[in-house]
Amino acid sequence: MEDVEVVIVGAGSAGLAAARLLQQEGRSFRLIEAMDRIGGRAWTSDAPFGVPFDVGCAWLHAADRNPYFPEAEAAGWTLFHHDMNVDHLYFGSERASTEEIAEMKAADARLHAIIEAHDDNDDRLGSLIEKGSSVRAAATFCGPMDFGKDPDEISVTDYRSAADLDPNYFTKEGFGALVARFGADVRVTLSTPVKRIGWGGPGVVVETPKGTIRAQKVIVTVSPAVLAFEEISFDPALPVAHVEAFFDLPMGMLTKIPVEIKGTRLGLESFADMLVERHARHDLYFLCFPFELDLMVGFVGGDFAWEMEAAGTEAGVDFVTDRLADIFGNDIRGKVGRSMMTKWGGERYVRGAYAAARPGKAGARETLMQPVGECIYFAGEALAGSLIQTCGGARLSGEAVARQVIAALS
Numbered sequence: 001m002e003d004v005e006v007v008i009v010g011a012g013s014a015g016l017a018a019a020r021l022l023q024q025e026g027r028s029f030r031l032i033e034a035m036d037r038i039g040g041r042a043w044t045s046d047a048p049f050g051v052p053f054d055v056g057c058a059w060l061h062a063a064d065r066n067p068y069f070p071e072a073e074a075a076g077w078t079l080f081h082h083d084m085n086v087d088h089l090y091f092g093s094e095r096a097s098t099e100e101i102a103e104m105k106a107a108d109a110r111l112h113a114i115i116e117a118h119d120d121n122d123d124r125l126g127s128l129i130e131k132g133s134s135v136r137a138a139a140t141f142c143g144p145m146d147f148g149k150d151p152d153e154i155s156v157t158d159y160r161s162a163a164d165l166d167p168n169y170f171t172k173e174g175f176g177a178l179v180a181r182f183g184a185d186v187r188v189t190l191s192t193p194v195k196r197i198g199w200g201g202p203g204v205v206v207e208t209p210k211g212t213i214r215a216q217k218v219i220v221t222v223s224p225a226v227l228a229f230e231e232i233s234f235d236p237a238l239p240v241a242h243v244e245a246f247f248d249l250p251m252g253m254l255t256k257i258p259v260e261i262k263g264t265r266l267g268l269e270s271f272a273d274m275l276v277e278r279h280a281r282h283d284l285y286f287l288c289f290p291f292e293l294d295l296m297v298g299f300v301g302g303d304f305a306w307e308m309e310a311a312g313t314e315a316g317v318d319f320v321t322d323r324l325a326d327i328f329g330n331d332i333r334g335k336v337g338r339s340m341m342t343k344w345g346g347e348r349y350v351r352g353a354y355a356a357a358r359p360g361k362a363g364a365r366e367t368l369m370q371p372v373g374e375c376i377y378f379a380g381e382a383l384a385g386s387l388i389q390t391c392g393g394a395r396l397s398g399e400a401v402a403r404q405v406i407a408a409l410s
């Protein structure tokens, strides 16, 4: 039994940020991480392609407010400004005309105006799309590709609470690598899942397979899905409102299916955005040849992304290759090199991409921001205010909660 002032559960962006602040303030803490690495959903790996590839977050969103951005600049990392702008649009294998692209963009603007003007009854986003726009492509980005959810599963109020994320940057060295650099000096205990948090008496007792830690406060930064799946048990049970909030903030899904394309750029410029609209939200987006790499990074989102993960990597890569062959011809099959598919749904300690409130349940985020028993605090992307779902937002949430905890320490 070890005594510290604060235990932090999870060494992703939020947990690392909380730990760094406690470290700076000279407070005693333990940072406990289930995985064998830090970063959580921020993870850059060279393994698939021999160059840094972001398996999780890649866009440095809201760069003017994102604390990672100036750090990447100061480190001299390669940065590229790129805000989303559908440059190439296909309906199935048919290339959209200039007029159709203009119509889609106008529909997108109309849809966002309707969302802004919508009265606050926390409807399904899907209901606005049916009323407001017949152009489905406009809904793809705000639904599956942005929120990781199909529009019928998105709360308008929740969607509206998220900020416009421009300006956006990519870094060639990898966003995950940037987060790992941020956390490099933080002392963390890896490969140690927290199993139980007791909070009946004074402070908390945090149990792991490697031992028990007693602390005044605990900051829990794991995803709401990890909590909904009861990976961590609380004794006594948490208030019902908090438990319901875990379930009212289910994870959206974004699955990346990058494929190497050798010897041709297919007439596409580096960083072009290409959207392939298909039936029933089986849409496919490509970030084309970022940083002039031989990579077409395919993305599917929402329900289809969960289905694709369940179908497996081979099915995912075939889907992407077949769609490219529909558009660019069968010769492309011979040009496909290495490939992979991300699997965040099956990652036990994350279980999806990022949280999105159910329609009618936008208040769940506010509920989870309330500490329990003056000793259990929640932080992370799900509680990041207008920067929900983002890695920079997770960091700001971790810092804000750490400040709250420091102020409350006896």
Ligand SMILES: Cc1cc2nc3c(=O)[nH]c(=O)nc-3n(C[C@H](O)[C@H](O)[C@H](O)COP(=O)(O)OP(=O)(O)OC[C@H]3O[C@@H](n4cnc5c(N)ncnc54)[C@H](O)[C@@H]3O)c2cc1C
Pocket: 009, 010, 011, 012, 013, 014, 015, 032, 033, 034, 035, 038, 039, 040, 041, 042, 055, 056, 057, 058, 059, 060, 061, 192, 193, 194, 195, 221, 222, 223, 226, 231, 232, 254, 255, 256, 342, 344, 349, 350, 352, 353, 354, 379, 380, 381, 382, 389, 390, 391, 392, 394
């Ligand atoms: C495919 C994908 C693409 C994305 N794209 C972007 C993007 O382009 N830009 C952007 O800003 N954001 C993006 N995001 C979201 C971003 O990655 C997350 O919002 C952010 O990294 C979340 O940080 P966090 O600290 O809140 O949570 P996490 O990163 O999930 O950290 C929580 C940590 O807790 C650990 N943990 C879980 N259970 C336990 C336990 N029982 N005991 C101890 N530790 C535990 C986990 O292993 C994890 O390391 C993307 C996410 C995904 C999945």
